[in-house]
Amino acid sequence: MIAFGLILIVLIVVVKIYNMVTKGRCTSKAKLNGKTVLITGANGGIGKETAIDLAARGARVILGCRNLKSAEDTKQEIISKTGNTNIVIYPIDFESLTSVRKFSKLIHEKENRLDVLINNAGAVGLGNKTTEDGLHILMQVNHFGPFLLTNLLLDLLKKSAPSRIVTVSSLGHIFSSLDPDNLNKPRSDELKYFNSKLCNILMSNELARKLEGTNVTSNSLHPGVVHTEIMKHLPWYKRLPVSFIYWFFFKNAKEGAETTIHCAVCEKVDGISGKYFQDCKEYWTLPITSNRELSVKVWNKSMELIIGGFWNLFKIIGGFYL
Numbered sequence: 632m633i634a635f636g637l638i639l640i641v642l643i644v645v646v647k648i649y650n651m652v653t654k655g656r657c658t659s660k661a662k663l664n665g666k667t668v669l670i671t672g673a674n675g676g677i678g679k680e681t682a683i684d685l686a687a688r689g690a691r692v693i694l695g696c697r698n699l700k701s702a703e704d705t706k707q708e709i710i711s712k713t714g715n716t717n718i719v720i721y722p723i724d725f726e727s728l729t730s731v732r733k734f735s736k737l738i739h740e741k742e743n744r745l746d747v748l749i750n751n752a753g754a755v756g757l758g759n760k761t762t763e764d765g766l767h768i769l770m771q772v773n774h775f776g777p778f779l780l781t782n783l784l785l786d787l788l789k790k791s792a793p794s795r796i797v798t799v800s801s802l803g804h805i806f807s808s809l810d811p812d813n814l815n816k817p818r819s820d821e822l823k824y825f826n827s828k829l830c831n832i833l834m835s836n837e838l839a840r841k842l843e844g845t846n847v848t849s850n851s852l853h854p855g856v857v858h859t860e861i862m863k864h865l866p867w868y869k870r871l872p873v874s875f876i877y878w879f880f881f882k883n884a885k886e887g888a889e890t891t892i893h894c895a896v897c898e899k900v901d902g903i904s905g906k907y908f909q910d911c912k913e914y915w916t917l918p919i920t921s922n923r924e925l926s927v928k929v930w931n932k933s934m935e936l937i938i939g940g941f942w943n944l945f946k947i948i949g950g951f952y953l
């Protein structure tokens with residue numbers, strides 16, 4: 632029993648030391664005056680800490696959020712911490728593609744540039760619901776929605792080049808099992824999340840190829856294991872132990888934002904595209920993430936699913952939606 636206790640203590644100490652030593656920090660002092668950055672899911676967790684940092688660097692920061700009360704609190708917190716009042720909130724709910732299109736329309740009406748797009752919003756454990764768009768809810772929030780948004784904002788990003796697209800994925804993608812012909816029908820709850828996070832990387836890499844020569848870069852990242860609200864939709868008996876482990880062993884939200892900030896601002900990332908980062912450096916991923924055939928298939932299938940039926944296509948061609 633004593634031996635077991637000692638082994639456990641040693642294990643805890645080793646894991647803690649490993650995590651402290653490997654935590655990356657963005658060392659760039661880059662200023663962002665005159666630049667506009669958009670962060671989705673900016674009212675909490677990693678997104679909020681990213682927004683605080685980028686506001687402190689002088690950027691105009693757009694908070695893309697669905698919970699407007701919480702977004703307003705975040706805006707006031709950013710202003711009081713950084714003194715930067717150039718913070719705006721536009722509503723977006725990835726559970727509705729109409730909301731994503733309206734958000735993009737608003738951005739085009741109100742903003743004349745976009746230097747950094749950060750696809751940060753994401754969720755875990757939303758159950759097996761189908762959205763009004765006929766898509767699986769988690770796949771839509773984590774992949775189809777950000778995929779649509781990114782495509783709708785490409786013109787503004789190109790106009791503002793050099794510009795960057797940063798997509799927050801997850802190391803969890805290594806547990807994925809993706810069938811591109813059945814993107815919308817993952818087999819299990821966990822797979823939905825892992826698959827959506829693999830789609831993030833495939834989208835980011837395919838974008839990098841499509842954007843070659845435009846001076847718009849696209850990179851994805853794993854923020855680390857971070858103690859945030861990400862587990863809030865899980866039942867308490869799953870949420871509590873996981874949250875405790877995240878809190879005790881791993882990163883807080885500020886530390887979890889470092890790699891996103893690095894990819895968004897650091898001079899070392901200038902011109903780098905189609906890469907995957909962790910702890911503020913390029914990191915290994917599964918060979919599947921650079922499988923061109925797969926990423927093209929996922930891209931085309933996602934496009935087909937988000938454009939949906941004839942009526943949507945008609946609205947898009949008719950210019951009702953960008």
Ligand SMILES: NC(=O)c1ccc[n+]([C@@H]2O[C@H](COP(=O)([O-])OP(=O)(O)OC[C@H]3O[C@@H](n4cnc5c(N)ncnc54)[C@H](OP(=O)(O)O)[C@@H]3O)[C@@H](O)[C@H]2O)c1
Pocket residue numbers: 671672673674675676677678695696697698701723724725726750751752753754772799800801802853854855856857858859860861862
């Ligand atoms: N925490 C980790 O260990 C970890 C590890 C790997 C990857 N990640 C990724 O990191 C990103 C940020 O997560 P986090 O850990 O900071 O979690 P979080 O604290 O739960 O923040 C997630 C953000 O996304 C927003 N969001 C969720 N569903 C949305 C929807 N339908 N429409 C618009 N916004 C929505 C949330 O808004 P509401 O407040 O309205 O829900 C919140 O602002 C996610 O993409 C996640 O997959 C996290």
